[in-house]
Amino acid sequence: MNAQPYLSQLFSLDGRVALVTGGSSGIGRAIAGALARAGAGVVVVARREDQLIATIDELTSEGCRAGWVSGDLGSRDGVRAAAEAAAAVFGEPDILVNSAGVNLRPPMDELGEDVWDTTMTVNLEAPFLLGQRFGPGMAERGFGRIIHVTSQQAHRAFVRSGAYGVSKGALESLARSQAEAWSPYGVTCNTLVPGFVMTPLNARLSSDPEKVAALAERTMVGRNGLAEDFAGAAVWLAGRSSAYVTGQSIYVDGGFSVH
Numbered sequence: 001m002n003a004q005p006y007l008s009q010l011f012s013l014d015g016r017v018a019l020v021t022g023g024s025s026g027i028g029r030a031i032a033g034a035l036a037r038a039g040a041g042v043v044v045v046a047r048r049e050d051q052l053i054a055t056i057d058e059l060t061s062e063g064c065r066a067g068w069v070s071g072d073l074g075s076r077d078g079v080r081a082a083a084e085a086a087a088a089v090f091g092e093p094d095i096l097v098n099s100a101g102v103n104l105r106p107p108m109d110e111l112g113e114d115v116w117d118t119t120m121t122v123n124l125e126a127p128f129l130l131g132q133r134f135g136p137g138m139a140e141r142g143f144g145r146i147i148h149v150t151s152q153q154a155h156r157a158f159v160r161s162g163a164y165g166v167s168k169g170a171l172e173s174l175a176r177s178q179a180e181a182w183s184p185y186g187v188t189c190n191t192l193v194p195g196f197v198m199t200p201l202n203a204r205l206s207s208d209p210e211k212v213a214a215l216a217e218r219t220m221v222g223r224n225g226l227a228e229d230f231a232g233a234a235v236w237l238a239g240r241s242s243a244y245v246t247g248q249s250i251y252v253d254g255g256f257s258v259h
């Protein structure tokens with residue numbers, strides 16, 4: 001028996017267009033690669049051009065459809081400009097992945113308005129504005145997938161959650177509100193919840209072997225996360241077979257959250 005047609009029916013993203021913020025590094029890069037290899041035309045948005053180009057070169061060299069937009073999601077105007085530029089590459093997206101994020105965590109006593117504002121703009125407002133820009137169009141076309149990347153800190157205080165935890169908690173609420181609004185029209189909205197993943201975002205923590213080992217110990221699988229761990233969940237959430245899954249927080253954390 002040839003399993004390919006059945007698997008394609010469940011998971012193929014052929015003909016879809018995806019926009020992945022933060023798709024030039026870490027979890028976002030792994031997700032962008034997974035969606036592209038599953039057939040979607042993928043547009044990656046972040047600031048640093050060298051990382052964007054490296055990401056897209058890797059994918060196009062494998063025969064994938066991929067493009068990039070350099071944009072700063074740290075202001076409302078920046079988000080709007082990036083959204084328009086991204087939609088101009090392969091057309092309006094069917095899949096929106098919000099993985100861009102900043103992780104600024106001074107102790108609560110020292111948490112100032114600048115860190116608060118930056119965190120809320122990149123981690124929460126950008127996903128909201130991109131949802132407002134693309135969600136209604138997805139609903140009108142009868143198909144859409146919005147996937148946010150949140151954090152353990154959406155659910156529990158942990159290593160100085162500060163403004164970061166607040167932004168991720170609100171992002172999970174945003175996913176539920178978006179799901180409520182657009183699911184009747186074929187647009188699902190969910191979040192992927194990582195544990196501790198070895199990416200540039202937490203380079204400081206990753207460079208401390210004792211902390212890395214202690215965090216791995218807190219999982220059930222016995223290791224910390226890798227960006228590649230998000231590939232399968234992202235393809236599934238982006239495809240047609242997840243049509244009845246919406247408003248959910250899906251933990252990809254090796255069991256970290258249930259210990």
Ligand SMILES: NC(=O)c1ccc[n+]([C@@H]2O[C@H](COP(=O)([O-])OP(=O)(O)OC[C@H]3O[C@@H](n4cnc5c(N)ncnc54)[C@H](OP(=O)(O)O)[C@@H]3O)[C@@H](O)[C@H]2O)c1
Pocket residue numbers: 021022023024025026027028029045046047048049051071072073074098099100101102103122149150151152194195196197198199200201202
């Ligand atoms: N790693 C973990 O353990 C972990 C755990 C829980 C949740 N998360 C979440 O997972 C997501 C991805 O994190 P990661 O670990 O993959 O981090 P990463 O490797 O540092 O990637 C972050 C991405 O966001 C982009 N970005 C940051 N600020 C931006 C801005 N102002 N405008 C546009 N793009 C911006 C970065 O590109 P430029 O810097 O070039 O703009 C980069 O592509 C984040 O939302 C993070 O909060 C990560």
